[in-house]
Amino acid sequence: MSTSWHQRLLGGFKRTSDRLIGNLAGLTLGRLDEATLDEIEEALIASDLGPGTAAKIRARLAEGQFETGMEELGIRLVVAEEIQKALAPVSKRLEIEAFPRPQVILVIGVNGSGKTTTIAKLANLLMEQDYSVILAAGDTFRAAAIGQLKTWAERIGVPIVTGPEGGDPAGIVFEAVKQATEKGIDVLIVDTAGRLQNKRELMDELSKIRRVLGRLNPAAPHDVVLVLDATTGQNALNQIEVFKEVAGVTGLVMTKLDGTARGGVLVAAAEKYGLPIHAIGVGEKVDDLRPFDANEVARIIAGVEELTNG
Numbered sequence: 001m002s003t004s005w006h007q008r009l010l011g012g013f014k015r016t017s018d019r020l021i022g023n024l025a026g027l028t029l030g031r032l033d034e035a036t037l038d039e040i041e042e043a044l045i046a047s048d049l050g051p052g053t054a055a056k057i058r059a060r061l062a063e064g065q066f067e068t069g070m071e072e073l074g075i076r077l078v079v080a081e082e083i084q085k086a087l088a089p090v091s092k093r094l095e096i097e098a099f100p101r102p103q104v105i106l107v108i109g110v111n112g113s114g115k116t117t118t119i120a121k122l123a124n125l126l127m128e129q130d131y132s133v134i135l136a137a138g139d140t141f142r143a144a145a146i147g148q149l150k151t152w153a154e155r156i157g158v159p160i161v162t163g164p165e166g167g168d169p170a171g172i173v174f175e176a177v178k179q180a181t182e183k184g185i186d187v188l189i190v191d192t193a194g195r196l197q198n199k200r201e202l203m204d205e206l207s208k209i210r211r212v213l214g215r216l217n218p219a220a221p222h223d224v225v226l227v228l229d230a231t232t233g234q235n236a237l238n239q240i241e242v243f244k245e246v247a248g249v250t251g252l253v254m255t256k257l258d259g260t261a262r263g264g265v266l267v268a269a270a271e272k273y274g275l276p277i278h279a280i281g282v283g284e285k286v287d288d289l290r291p292f293d294a295n296e297v298a299r300i301i302a303g304v305e306e307l308t309n310g
Helices: 002-012 014-024 034-046 051-062 072-090 115-128 143-156 169-183 199-216 234-247 265-273 294-301 304-309
Strands: 103-108 133-137 187-191 223-229 251-255 277-281
Touching: 002 014, 002 294, 014 034, 014 072, 014 294, 034 051, 051 072, 051 265, 072 265, 072 294, 072 304, 103 115, 103 199, 103 234, 115 133, 115 143, 115 187, 115 223, 115 251, 115 277, 133 143, 133 169, 169 187, 169 199, 199 234, 223 234, 234 265, 251 265, 265 277, 294 304
Parallel strands: 103 187, 103 223, 133 187, 223 251, 251 277
Antiparallel strands: none
């Protein structure tokens, strides 16, 4: 599994790595004077790595390198080390520790972020760890979301609680918690509406779900996981800002990293918000979501393996 996942990561981050290397190309020759260091810092920011990490990389490169310059591999290694430092503190898998069960995970995200598919992938990941899972189709605003989640539930073999389009999400969540408790199920994953156009409406809906959960289990929801589409780049950071305020986000999942040259936003999110990143997604298959190794991802983004292995 690890070899194939590593290969998928290499392929998934290829555009991001190519973009970063392309932005750095031609800037690393000769002496690393102030002007060159400024250009390198700008190239790193242009790769969506975030200004803090870019500044740290610049400072590292400036240490004693002004006269001698650096080989390309040396620069990439520094980039990899600083990315790893940014990602390591937030690389935290989702722990299932709730007692009494079930552990309730609210999954939020804008429509189109891959939220519904990610719920199925997350359920599959937890089932691989021998946890039992039930789903709740709380995004009743869209019939398509209910249908899509039902299809995934059948495909991966998990029970699902649904209601009619336009139905009360809190009522569906109430029923799902009841079923999970009666059946001794470990984890309840709740899909929620992704309408950021009306923040007040979304906040009211999530508050109602929280109140219902609180009556059944004062500790629930145990996790509020925001699904982010990496292809949106800096807009993903804006979504964290809004959903933190609206929904009290406790952790992130980054999807569609294989469809973008903007995977550096993973680093920017870690740097700016410090929220746990529970898993990353590359690909459409049900097992294409995994907890990530900060060192492995850092080396791939920086293109270190390409120079050392290629």
